[in-house]
Amino acid sequence: MFGIVIPGDYLTGSLSGDVMLFIIPINLIFVFTMMFWERSNPKSTMLWLLVMLLFPPLGFVLYLFFGQTFYSKYAFRSKAHEDRRIQRTLEGQRVRLRMDSSILEMEHPGSSEFIGAMTRMGHGYTNDNEVKVYTDGRDYYRDLFDDIRNAKETINFEFYIIRDDEMGSALVNLFTEKLKQGVQVRVMCDAYGFGKGPKKSMKEFVRAGGQFTLFHSRATCMLTPRKNNRNHRKIMVVDGRIGWTGGHNIGNEYIGKGPLGNWRDTSVRIEGGAVLGMQIRFLTDWRYATRVDITTEDIFYKNVPGNGNKIVQMISGGPDVLENSPVHGQYMMLFTRCRRTLYIHTPYLVPDEAALSMLRIAALSGVDVRIIIPDKPDHPLVYWANLFYANLLMQSGVRVYHYKNGFMHSKAIVADSYYCSVGSANLDERSMNLNFETNAMIYSHEMGELLSEEFLKDLEQSVEFTIEKYKGKRRIDSVKIAFCRLAAGQL
Numbered sequence: 054m055f056g057i058v059i060p061g062d063y064l065t066g067s068l069s070g071d072v073m074l075f076i077i078p079i080n081l082i083f084v085f086t087m088m089f090w091e092r093s094n095p096k097s098t099m100l101w102l103l104v105m106l107l108f109p110p111l112g113f114v115l116y117l118f119f120g121q122t123f124y125s126k127y128a129f130r131s132k133a134h135e136d137r138r139i140q141r142t143l144e145g146q147r148v149r150l151r152m153d154s155s156i157l158e159m160e161h162p163g164s165s166e167f168i169g170a171m172t173r174m175g176h177g178y179t180n181d182n183e184v185k186v187y188t189d190g191r192d193y194y195r196d197l198f199d200d201i202r203n204a205k206e207t208i209n210f211e212f213y214i215i216r217d218d219e220m221g222s223a224l225v226n227l228f229t230e231k232l233k234q235g236v237q238v239r240v241m242c243d244a245y246g247f248g249k250g251p252k253k254s255m256k257e258f259v260r261a262g263g264q265f266t267l268f269h270s271r272a273t274c275m276l277t278p279r280k281n282n283r284n285h286r287k288i289m290v291v292d293g294r295i296g297w298t299g300g301h302n303i304g305n306e307y308i309g310k311g312p313l314g315n316w317r318d319t320s321v322r323i324e325g326g327a328v329l330g331m332q333i334r335f336l337t338d339w340r341y342a343t344r345v346d347i348t349t350e351d352i353f354y355k356n357v358p359g360n361g362n363k364i365v366q367m368i369s370g371g372p373d374v375l376e377n378s379p380v381h382g383q384y385m386m387l388f389t390r391c392r393r394t395l396y397i398h399t400p401y402l403v404p405d406e407a408a409l410s411m412l413r414i415a416a417l418s419g420v421d422v423r424i425i426i427p428d429k430p431d432h433p434l435v436y437w438a439n440l441f442y443a444n445l446l447m448q449s450g451v452r453v454y455h456y457k458n459g460f461m462h463s464k465a466i467v468a469d470s471y472y473c474s475v476g477s478a479n480l481d482e483r484s485m486n487l488n489f490e491t492n493a494m495i496y497s498h499e500m501g502e503l504l505s506e507e508f509l510k511d512l513e514q515s516v517e518f519t520i521e522k523y524k525g526k527r528r529i530d531s532v533k534i535a536f537c538r539l540a541a542g543q544l
């Protein structure tokens with residue numbers, strides 16, 4: 054049916070024709086099962102169909118463990134239900150939006166529609182926030198550690214990675230010190246990201262009374278497809294008053310002490326109403342990971358009016374909410390709302406078809422679309438895939454740059470110097486569909502100008518990639534690109 058002839062000794066050199074006559078129909082059943090049940094993007098489906106047809110029946114086993122996504126709506130159904138229940142806490146913020154819509158339109162035409170769309174996806178609107186941006190790891194860690202030292206009641210910490218190095222150990226040891234001062238400290242990491250974490254320091258933290266959990270257990274990651282659903286969020290909430298999010302994890306490389314050299318990232322520190330959204334996100338994730346519900350404890354909810362004037366929405370997405378995919382929706386709104394400029398930092402430029410089309414349309418309509426990507430690979434598959442999509446975008450007028458001053462890890466987008474996104478989500482299909490992600494969506498001329506200036510500074514440390522450079526690549530590089538653009542979003 055598929056025009057593929059498989060010899061009897063295809064797998065081991067000794068299988069008989071009778072055995073293969075049994076394996077081939079079984080594999081075709083697997084293929085049809087996948088085609089019927091799978092609802093992921095067509096590119097991913099075609100990749101796994103090819104693997105299954107070339108390597109029966111091993112390909113189907115690999116698909117079950119690494120590729121399939123149809124189980125998500127069942128695996129995360131309870132999480133989605135509980136999250137929606139608790140998100141109703143933000144209903145008062147949605148009422149405020151309806152009252153403030155005329156003011157928003159005066160500040161920036163069209164902003165109330167953007168905010169309203171995100172609000173209807175379940176993400177609260179707050180207009181009383183003070184926001185500080187961090188682009189240097191040393192400044193970031195200095196203030197993050199200071200906030201931990203000054204904590205009085207609670208610290209809720211949810212990060213993808215804590216390294217077993219000087220920075221990681223210092224953080225966990227500081228958490229242990231805060232326990233002795235009577236502060237409640239909860240730490241949650243992704244099992245994949247904590248694989249090489251500071252286990253000795255963490256054991257001492259737990260013995261001192263700290264609470265630590267992995268978002269998914271190691272057994273879950275070993276034996277189920279959930280290994281692909283990584284908790285990529287970076288959230289810290291101190292005393293329910295101060296919130297942190299962005300691209301930085303915890304490790305020496307984030308201050309330039311790693312094999313990739315200088316590390317360029319972006320994170321934000323927030324005080325104001327948006328911190329409640331970050332707190333709720335942590336509490337719902339903690340409930341899912343530990344099966345312990347602490348979402349009703351008053352100590353976590355501080356009704357403290359903010360002193361700032363920045364509008365912020367916390368946008369979170371993951372495989373539990375694929376029906377409306379908030380992060381994907383946020384990025385689509387950014388790409389379609391821009392009228393003058395669209396500046397993007399991303400280490401992983403592997404957009405799906407919708408994002409690719411919107412970026413190309415923006416550039417063709419006259420928007421100055423510029424994207425900075427790394428010049429060094431931390432993930433070889435994605436590095437080569439980046440070049441393929443950069444070429445497609447450049448053909449429509451998008452300008453793409455390679456960052457030369459170390460590694461570009463920032464996930465920051467600013468449109469028209471007003472709409473700003475800073476968070477954990479890359480511009481790739483993994484962040485859109487597989488990972489659990491959180492971004493701070495900031496609506497502010499002040500923040501927009503600041504982030505635009507930082508982007509333009511980074512251009513001075515970058516070299517423009519061109520169609521001519523892409524065409525001049527080596528033949529072996531063309532082979533790498535052809536393979537990596539298929540596999541980049543799956544591994």
